Amino acid sequence: MLENVNVFSNVEFTKWAYLEELKIEEKYLIQKYLEKQGKTIEAGTGGGRILIEMQKLGFTSLSGFDCAPEMIEVAQQRAGNNGLSFEVQDATNLPYEDSSFEQAIYLQQIICFIQDDLGRLNAFKEAHRILKKGGYILFSFLCFDCRVKNIG
Numbered sequence: 001m002l003e004n005v006n007v008f009s010n011v012e013f014t015k016w017a018y019l020e021e022l023k024i025e026e027k028y029l030i031q032k033y034l035e036k037q038g039k040t041i042e043a044g045t046g047g048g049r050i051l052i053e054m055q056k057l058g059f060t061s062l063s064g065f066d067c068a069p070e071m072i073e074v075a076q077q078r079a080g081n082n083g084l085s086f087e088v089q090d091a092t093n094l095p096y097e098d099s100s101f102e103q104a105i106y107l108q109q110i111i112c113f114i115q116d117d118l119g120r121l122n123a124f125k126e127a128h129r130i131l132k133k134g135g136y137i138l139f140s141f142l143c144f145d146c147r148v149k150n151i152g
């Protein structure tokens with residue numbers, strides 16, 4: 001696991017590795033903005049929850065990456081042999097060709113896990129680079145005020 005994302009306690013790791021189902025807001029955004037046949041990449045896939053659920057909704061070309069090998073191991077085990085693809089990669093420096101994907105998912109605050117400004121900037125640049133022109137990316141971000149007050 002990269003040093004700057006080694007932020008999970010055992011409890012948090014288990015939560016994100018084995019979480020199930022889509023949240024209502026995730027399902028809404030995915031169904032509204034993403035195409036079922038579109039080539040899709042998910043950043044910070046954790047235990048693969050979002051892609052596993054998207055497959056059940058009928059999405060057909062799904063890949064995910066995470067910088068934590070332990071997460072990718074869990075995602076591969078959970079998905080089994082069902083055509084989902086998972087690999088260890090760092091969002092700030094991706095090996096994919098320019099314009100490789102038609103749509104991308106950066107939900108559950110993936111960008112916010114990156115500790116420094118340059119890393120976050122590089123992750124945005126990489127997300128833009130690997131996306132086909134006109135494609136959609138779904139991002140979510142932490143609410144700073146909520147975090148400070150420890151309510152979100």
Ligand SMILES: C[S@@+](CC[C@H](N)C(=O)[O-])C[C@H]1O[C@@H](n2cnc3c(N)ncnc32)[C@H](O)[C@@H]1O
Nearest residue numbers: 005016044045046049066067068090091108113
């Ligand atoms: C809150 S979990 C979300 C997991 C999954 N997307 C979900 O919603 O169930 C955030 C994930 O982002 C991953 N992550 C953090 N920084 C990353 C980076 N620079 N590149 C790739 N993955 C990263 C973490 O290892 C962790 O698995």
